Amino acid sequence: MDFHLPDEIRMMRDTVARFVRRELMPLESLVIRREAERGLGDAPLIPPEMEAELQEKARSIGLWGIDVPEEYGGQNLGYLMKCVVWQQLRYSIVPFVLPPDSPNLYLLKQACRGDQIKEYLEPYARGEKKSCIAITEPSAGSDAAGIKTRAERKNNKWVINGSKIFISHARKADFIIVIAVTDPAKRARGGMTAFLVDKGTPGLSIPSNFAMIGEYAPYAIYLDNVEVGDDKVLGEVGQAFAPMQNRLSVRRMELAARSLGMADRCLQLMIEQANRRSTFGALLADRQAVQWWIADSYQEMEMCRLLMYRLAWRLDQGAQDFRLDASMVKLQATEMLQRVVDRAIQLYGGMGLSKELPLEYIYRVGRVYRVVEGASEVHRWVLARNLLKNGVPAD
Numbered sequence: 270m271d272f273h274l275p276d277e278i279r280m281m282r283d284t285v286a287r288f289v290r291r292e293l294m295p296l297e298s299l300v301i302r303r304e305a306e307r308g309l310g311d312a313p314l315i316p317p318e319m320e321a322e323l324q325e326k327a328r329s330i331g332l333w334g335i336d337v338p339e340e341y342g343g344q345n346l347g348y349l350m351k352c353v354v355w356q357q358l359r360y361s362i363v364p365f366v367l368p369p370d371s372p373n374l375y376l377l378k379q380a381c382r383g384d385q386i387k388e389y390l391e392p393y394a395r396g397e398k399k400s401c402i403a404i405t406e407p408s409a410g411s412d413a414a415g416i417k418t419r420a421e422r423k424n425n426k427w428v429i430n431g432s433k434i435f436i437s438h439a440r441k442a443d444f445i446i447v448i449a450v451t452d453p454a455k456r457a458r459g460g461m462t463a464f465l466v467d468k469g470t471p472g473l474s475i476p477s478n479f480a481m482i483g484e485y486a487p488y489a490i491y492l493d494n495v496e497v498g499d500d501k502v503l504g505e506v507g508q509a510f511a512p513m514q515n516r517l518s519v520r521r522m523e524l525a526a527r528s529l530g531m532a533d534r535c536l537q538l539m540i541e542q543a544n545r546r547s548t549f550g551a552l553l554a555d556r557q558a559v560q561w562w563i564a565d566s567y568q569e570m571e572m573c574r575l576l577m578y579r580l581a582w583r584l585d586q587g588a589q590d591f592r593l594d595a596s597m598v599k600l601q602a603t604e605m606l607q608r609v610v611d612r613a614i615q616l617y618g619g620m621g622l623s624k625e626l627p628l629e630y631i632y633r634v635g636r637v638y639r640v641v642e643g644a645s646e647v648h649r650w651v652l653a654r655n656l657l658k659n660g661v662p663a664d
């Protein structure tokens with residue numbers, strides 16, 4: 270057992286940290302203003318030309334294809350590396366992401382066959398194509414097995430009908446991974462299938478975005494007699510449920526990393542303010558309440574960091590089913606973030622609530638994390654169900 274991050278990961282961590290401080294943090298006030306000004310709309314928080322420039326700069330210092338296999342032109346540096354990168358990037362509130370998005374990459378790597386590799390996986394891995402995943406529906410979110418979108422076989426084609434809500438990045442996506450029911454009798458046990466639906470396919474529409482708390486603007490999607498061939502089935506017919514869950518687990522690990530990055534920022538801000546601000550003739554740093562906020566935050570963050578590193582390490586060792594670990598890491602890290610940012614806001618008082626600082630922005634992002642990718646209660650329920658049935662795992 271070795272608790273040190275390998276040298277190449279530490280070097281990458283420092284490179285990303287420099288990129289964040291030099292390129293992203295100066296853009297924070299712009300992001301805060303654009304978010305406030307866009308109101309109910311979906312205008313991007315980073316202007317597109319600026320985002321393209323940032324992507325170029327990131328690439329020029331080696332930040333690309335981190336978890337992409339070498340055969341698809343990537344660096345294949347693994348999930349531990351990716352977690353460290355995610356964490357560093359989220360030290361800033363600027364919502365800059367390095368393509369490709371790991372969860373869909375994970376799913377495409379597992380499931381693409383034949384021509385799908387050239388048409389979807391390779392351009393996706395190079396960051397040339399964007400995608401999103403459409404699972405949630407008006408009547409089924411946490412209980413994904415309850416979706417109603419139906420794909421039926423007609424004239425050697427699949428005809429998809431249904432509606433999806435809260436689908437992130439749908440308008441930017443070149444293709445959407447749509448989860449539909451192909452066998453209503455079997456559902457999650459052999460009756461759900463994933464389809465690759467290209468932008469512009471007749472019958473596919475993305476009529477509106479949902480105005481939401483925080484930086485989010487997910488979309489509604491309608492599928493009205495959308496026809497696709499067998500070549501658009503991603504993976505096996507009827508077998509989408511388990512790969513979809515593993516894909517969600519990669520996102521859960523990512524949310525944990527991002528939560529840690531934001532918590533790192535909050536803790537740093539807390540330490541600075543506690544050592545600077547005096548009230549009633551004493552520094553806030555000398556008040557026990559403030560000391561405990563700082564001490565508790567640090568301990569909770571370290572516990573989450575270790576859990577996350579262990580999960581990433583297990584994936585890098587080839588773990589095939591990591592759903593329980595991912596539930597635990599996501600649950601702990603997102604709830605930790607809410608406590609830490611809440612303490613930071615309290616420590617800063619009125620300034621903590623203002624848009625002069627990134628804290629209220631982080632607070633709103635953290636609030637979203639407790640619902641998306643499985644609400645906290647669902648993860649507790651899943652963990653309890655497993656422990657009650659199978660007992661405590663050996664290690």
Ligand SMILES: Cc1cc2nc3c(=O)[nH]c(=O)nc-3n(C[C@H](O)[C@H](O)[C@H](O)COP(=O)(O)OP(=O)(O)OC[C@H]3O[C@@H](n4cnc5c(N)ncnc54)[C@H](O)[C@@H]3O)c2cc1C
Nearest residue numbers: 402403404405409410411435436437485487642644646650
């Ligand atoms: C910003 C944002 C982006 C999103 N992006 C996507 C996307 O890209 N693709 C996609 O498919 N979906 C997306 N979603 C949907 C998201 O995954 C769902 O909102 C989430 O799974 C919760 O489902 P729900 O909203 O239907 O809530 P429900 O399923 O109605 O649950 C509501 C609440 O009930 C409680 N609850 C539910 N089940 C249990 C249980 N078993 N035990 C105890 N309590 C329970 C929880 O507190 C939960 O918060 C997004 C949502 C948001 C807000």
